[in-house]
Amino acid sequence: MNPQDIKNTVKTFILSEYLPGEDPAALTDSTPLMTTGILDSIAVLKVVTFLENQFGITIQPHEAVVDNLNTISDITRLVMSKKA
Amino acid sequence: MTTKALHQLLELSASRFPNKTAVEESEGGTICYGELARLSDRLRDRLRSLDVKPRDRVGLCLRKSTDAVASLFGIMKTGAAYVPVDPTAPASRNAFIFHNCAVKVLIVETRLEEGLLQQFNQIGFAPKLIVLNGVGAGVPLAQALEQLDRVDPVPSAPSIVPDPSQLAYILYTSGSTGLPKGVMLSHGNAACFIDWCSDVFQPNEQDRFSSHAPFHFDLSILDIYVSLKHGATLVLVEEQLGKEPARVAPWIADKKITVWYSAPSILSLLTQFGKLDQHNYSSLRLVLFAGEVFPIKYLKSLKSLWPHPRFFDLYGPTETNVCTFYEVPPTVPESQTEPVPIGKACPYCEPLVVNEAGAEVARGAEGELCIAGSSVMQGYWNLPENTSKAFLPRGDTRWYRTGDIVLELPDGNYKFRGRRDRMIKKRGYRIELGEIEVALYQHPAIKEAAVLAFPDIDGVPVKAFTSTRDGSKLSIIELKKFCSENLPLYMVPDFFCSLDSLPKTSTDKIDYQKLKSMK
Numbered sequence: 001m002n003p004q005d006i007k008n009t010v011k012t013f014i015l016s017e018y019l020p021g022e023d024p025a026a027l028t029d030s031t032p033l034m035t036t037g038i039l040d041s042i043a044v045l046k047v048v049t050f051l052e053n054q055f056g057i058t059i060q061p062h063e064a065v066v067d068n069l070n071t072i073s074d075i076t077r078l079v080m081s082k083k084a
Numbered sequence: 085m086t087t088k089a090l091h092q093l094l095e096l097s098a099s100r101f102p103n104k105t106a107v108e109e110s111e112g113g114t115i116c117y118g119e120l121a122r123l124s125d126r127l128r129d130r131l132r133s134l135d136v137k138p139r140d141r142v143g144l145c146l147r148k149s150t151d152a153v154a155s156l157f158g159i160m161k162t163g164a165a166y167v168p169v170d171p172t173a174p175a176s177r178n179a180f181i182f183h184n185c186a187v188k189v190l191i192v193e194t195r196l197e198e199g200l201l202q203q204f205n206q207i208g209f210a211p212k213l214i215v216l217n218g219v220g221a222g223v224p225l226a227q228a229l230e231q232l233d234r235v236d237p238v239p240s241a242p243s244i245v246p247d248p249s250q251l252a253y254i255l256y257t258s259g260s261t262g263l264p265k266g267v268m269l270s271h272g273n274a275a276c277f278i279d280w281c282s283d284v285f286q287p288n289e290q291d292r293f294s295s296h297a298p299f300h301f302d303l304s305i306l307d308i309y310v311s312l313k314h315g316a317t318l319v320l321v322e323e324q325l326g327k328e329p330a331r332v333a334p335w336i337a338d339k340k341i342t343v344w345y346s347a348p349s350i351l352s353l354l355t356q357f358g359k360l361d362q363h364n365y366s367s368l369r370l371v372l373f374a375g376e377v378f379p380i381k382y383l384k385s386l387k388s389l390w391p392h393p394r395f396f397d398l399y400g401p402t403e404t405n406v407c408t409f410y411e412v413p414p415t416v417p418e419s420q421t422e423p424v425p426i427g428k429a430c431p432y433c434e435p436l437v438v439n440e441a442g443a444e445v446a447r448g449a450e451g452e453l454c455i456a457g458s459s460v461m462q463g464y465w466n467l468p469e470n471t472s473k474a475f476l477p478r479g480d481t482r483w484y485r486t487g488d489i490v491l492e493l494p495d496g497n498y499k500f501r502g503r504r505d506r507m508i509k510k511r512g513y514r515i516e517l518g519e520i521e522v523a524l525y526q527h528p529a530i531k532e533a534a535v536l537a538f539p540d541i542d543g544v545p546v547k548a549f550t551s552t553r554d555g556s557k558l559s560i561i562e563l564k565k566f567c568s569e570n571l572p573l574y575m576v577p578d579f580f581c582s583l584d585s586l587p588k589t590s591t592d593k594i595d596y597q598k599l600k601s602m603k
Contacts, residue, residue: 021582022560022561036561037573045353061331
């Protein structure tokens with residue numbers, strides 16, 4: 001899976017679960033998710049579970065932090081590093 | 085021992101257990117009882133030199149820490165009341181709170197000082213400040229006091245012994261008009277609850293209490309004062325850690341927590357994401373929860389994962405403190421699909437269930453739960469009309485109207501049935517949906533806004549319906565960002581729905597019933 005596929009998968013999930021009705025173009029790779037209230041702490045847990053199941057990776061508790069999950073780019077980088 | 089003033093609990097424990105650890109931070113810092121008492125004495129003396137007098141208010145804008153614990157004791161030792169706020173909430177909200185109750189001094193972390201000062205300038209308010217360079221193990225507080233002492237040494241004088249009716253703290257809760265309101269609680273209001281906890285939970289100096297709730301949340305009263313009264317250790321759960329079940333689950337085991345107290349939401353998350361079967365919880369003897377309904381599905385799972393400790397549901401709005409309690413039986417029947425009841429009244433409270441006209445209903449009939457007794461607040465700060473509306477006078481007694489609809493079961497336990505107004509409980513926080521609407525109306529493009537909650541088994545999702553002045557559709561991302569800048573994060577709606585105009589009733593009011601069907 002290439003980075004663009006990961007970005008698309010993550011974006012589709014976030015739009016459908018947390019931003020239903022939003023114009024997909026408004027959610028960019030660099031839109032802050034955790035620091036703006038788009039993803040609250042429970043949503044973050046669900047995103048992590050989604051990533052683990054979808055990409056067959058394990059995300060450690062200390063990795064589920066704002067530096068790794070605040071944007072779609074951050075999330076993609078985390079998934080890519082796990083898949084490498 | 086009967087509690088008279090909250091700060092005396094620390095003084096007594098400091099004389100009995102001077103070298104025992106009083107507070108332990110999840111990041112590692114600790115402080116013993118003797119040192120905690122000395123640090124709070126020093127703050128008391130400094131506050132007096134800043135003209136803090138009995139019955140004044142002193143604000144706290146600090147992360148949960150040893151520094152914050154020492155501060156609230158130092159404040160009460162002067163006879164003043166402490167006013168804690170959520171340091172992560174917007175500065176405008178916190179500035180409103182400090183201004184509203186006219187704090188004479190504010191104890192604040194450096195990183196939060198500028199944002200508050202900007203807000204204070206706009207409203208022409210200038211409390212004196214004690215600024216801490218961060219928090220941790222009481223060190224920044226001690227350093228700030230040392231620095232002040234070098235320039236201006238202050239004499240030491242004994243602590244005030246307040247009258248039980250004197251305010252100990254003011255906790256601000258969400259207000260339906262868009263502004264938070266301050267619940268005034270006295271030493272006596274808290275003392276009867278703390279002493280009851282001593283009787284029921286039998287704490288001792290071997291106990292290790294979790295401190296999961298933030299200090300602006302009333303669950304902190306049990307954590308702080310019951311643990312320190314008995315010479316136990318208060319183990320502070322850092323805010324981010326407290327939100328992450330995968331990290332907090334092993335932490336509870338490793339820290340050998342004996343008494344856990346939190347809103348049910350984090351316990352539900354621990355059940356789902358904590359991998360609890362992988363850790364040793366043999367130290368845990370009490371699991372206490374309060375603040376919202378515990379979904380029975382997760383309570384049953386948690387009890388099967390933690391079969392050993394006793395579980396208690398403690399019910400009560402901030403205005404009454406805990407006023408009913410229920411011990412969850414050792415085995416919850418698999419067939420049970422309803423949440424556990426909120427239980428029977430604590431001995432310092434008297435319950436009354438009334439209909440809309442304020443008349444007592446027949447036993448077993450649904451009605452609003454009203455509470456009288458020694459734990460009930462004095463009123464809302466500077467809001468005599470709201471205070472008057474909050475109480476039902478009957479004879480010589482004032483009954484606090486909880487707004488919660490209950491019914492009494494044949495076994496005498498009360499069962500929670502819902503709310504009579506638009507307040508919800510989410511992750512233990514009280515949220516007036518009207519306060520979110522007021523925030524949305526501040527958005528220049530919004531013409532109409534209505535906010536509704538749609539509770540389900542997993543929580544209480546909040547949805548905002550909006551229409552705009554020019555008929556354009558607003559970006560949901562922008563709306564979430566706007567809300568997060570004007571409201572605490574837990575009040576940001578989960579979902580938004582943009583409509584050309586909101587449905588109306590025949591009297592041209594927003595039709596909430598119709599919106600309810602638009603889930």
